[in-house]
Amino acid sequence: MTQHGQPEFPSTRMRRNRSSDWVRRLTRESSVTPDDLIWPVFVQEGKDARAPVPSMPGVERLSIDLLVQAVGEAKALGIPAVAVFPVTPQELKTPDGKEATNADNLVCRTVRSIKEAHPDIGVICDVALDPYTTHGQDGIVRDGEVLNDETVRVLCQQALVQAQAGCDVIAPSDMMDGRIGAIRGALDTEGLERVSLLAYSAKYASAFYGPFRDAVGSAQSLGAADKRTYQMNPANGDEALREVALDVAEGADMVMVKPGMPYLDIVRRVKEAFGLPTFAYQVSGEYAMLRGAAAQGWLDWDKVLFEHAELQTRRRQRGPDLRRPRNRQAPRRLSTALACSGERPVPNRRVSAGGVPRCTDVSFAIECHAPESGRRRW
Numbered sequence: 001m002t003q004h005g006q007p008e009f010p011s012t013r014m015r016r017n018r019s020s021d022w023v024r025r026l027t028r029e030s031s032v033t034p035d036d037l038i039w040p041v042f043v044q045e046g047k048d049a050r051a052p053v054p055s056m057p058g059v060e061r062l063s064i065d066l067l068v069q070a071v072g073e074a075k076a077l078g079i080p081a082v083a084v085f086p087v088t089p090q091e092l093k094t095p096d097g098k099e100a101t102n103a104d105n106l107v108c109r110t111v112r113s114i115k116e117a118h119p120d121i122g123v124i125c126d127v128a129l130d131p132y133t134t135h136g137q138d139g140i141v142r143d144g145e146v147l148n149d150e151t152v153r154v155l156c157q158q159a160l161v162q163a164q165a166g167c168d169v170i171a172p173s174d175m176m177d178g179r180i181g182a183i184r185g186a187l188d189t190e191g192l193e194r195v196s197l198l199a200y201s202a203k204y205a206s207a208f209y210g211p212f213r214d215a216v217g218s219a220q221s222l223g224a225a226d227k228r229t230y231q232m233n234p235a236n237g238d239e240a241l242r243e244v245a246l247d248v249a250e251g252a253d254m255v256m257v258k259p260g261m262p263y264l265d266i267v268r269r270v271k272e273a274f275g276l277p278t279f280a281y282q283v284s285g286e287y288a289m290l291r292g293a294a295a296q297g298w299l300d301w302d303k304v305l306f307e308h309a310e311l312q313t314r315r316r317q318r319g320p321d322l323r324r325p326r327n328r329q330a331p332r333r334l335s336t337a338l339a340c341s342g343e344r345p346v347p348n349r350r351v352s353a354g355g356v357p358r359c360t361d362v363s364f365a366i367e368c369h370a371p372e373s374g375r376r377r378w
Contacts (some may be wrong), residue, residue, distance in 0.1 A: 027085050032309045034078030037056055038124065038279075043067050043110045044087040055211035056284055057291050064110050068117045081122030082172065084110050088131045096140055097132035101157040108165035115166040124198065125162040127155050127183070129175040138174040138227065146230055152179045154184040162193045173200040174229045181250030198279065199252035202240035202266055205231035208259045208285030240266045241273055248274060259283040260312050267312075280312045300326075 006012050017027045042061040044051060049063040062070060071082055086106040092099045099105050111123050128138040135141055139151030149156045151174065159170045170187070172179050173308065180199050187195050205228045232239060244255050260280035271278045290308065294301035 019045065021248045022139040028182050030310060032306070035080060036309075037079050038081045038083055039079050040083040040085060041070065042085050045106060053211065056288055057295065059287075063115050067110065068113050071118055071121060073116050075118050079121075081124055081169070082114070083124040083126065084114075085126055085168060086110070093132055093134045095134050097129035097154065099355075100132040101154065101161055103161040103164065105161070108161055111162065111165040111167050122168045123165040123166065124171050125159075127159050127162070127172040127179075129154065129158075135138050138230065139176060146227075148176050148178070148230075151176050152182050155179050156182050157233055158369050159183045160186055160190060160192070165190045167195065169196045169198050169254075171198040171200065173203060173258075175200065175203050175227075175232070177246075178250070179356060180247045180252050183253035196253040197251060198254040198256060199244075199247040200258055201244040201247045201252065202257045202263070202270065203231050204234050204259065204263065204285070206234060206262070206285070208262065208283045211284035211288045232251060237266055237269065241269060241291040244270050244274060244276075248276060254278070254279060256281055259286060261286055261308065264372075265310065271362055282308065282312065306364075343366055 005070040017023055042053070042059070044061040044063055046063040047065055050060045050066055053059040053061065074082060084107055088099060088106065092105075102108070107125060111125065114121070114123055129140070130136055130138045133141075137146050139146040140154065141147070142150075155172060155174060155176065156179075157166070159172070163170060169327060170183060172183060180197060184197060186199075187193065205226065232243065240257070254277040255270065255274070256279040257263050257270060260267070260282045263282070267278060267280050270276075286308070290299060290304050291297040291301070294304065
């Protein structure tokens, strides 16, 4: 007998449950559906305007009118929410990032347009100052130091204008201490208690963010500087649990680990410790890495895309709930493959046959091409 009480070979043959497609589907421990995806989108000024992001092939910055159309396509595919990231014109960037608090800034206008056209899709807004600052840091800088408390006060104003524009989920990604409690208090004081908080609780100072900074135009502003005084040390795991605990105590409704795949051990630990909706973010560097290898013919893009999604949504004893894939093709490809062309998405089995909670609640996907015709099997 094995240590799990199973008969040993030849009585037990593990390959029996892998012998054909139907039995592999019947015995699979996890599944990914459109319900598991959030699509991050990049919005720019202009009309009928699109611009490719060279470091993320297949990803585009879209003007508001085109983005609203694209969100409608995502909604039709069953994707429940989008996350909006702005490309702020250089002339509107300032050292204090004051454009972030403008009630008519690009993000707020985008949110209003999306909600007017698609009122029943979720809209998530990032709260941080880096798209708006001339120096590319997430907060206010004085004498070379990113100031914590002064930044938090501005973040509260930023969160308020986003929520008042119709944003459903405020997602602070800045990693300032105390910002979750301050933002929750500011929202509640203004009668916006319905707005949820998704805390980027364990956001690491990762080198995987480079293509994203290209997409929003902050890479040039940041230059050779880094964000290690406020984002987490990639060497630390226990610290992530302290960060999450603080955010939960301050009122976070959901938490995130970023990046996703390189930190799946953290995702698992967070889910085990807190049992809270836990998101894993497939960041730009992960996407670019896979996409670049596929472009060279070293990887099969479709196969590796789905394997990557499964890695981050695999049911564990405990683990993350949602993932954010990173480009316009991934949510559509995943949704097309999972939902069958023109049909409703397959139901999302949140719990396995044995009642074990899934590892990831939601993932952020990022690439979307036009839906392919016909049913596609994953």
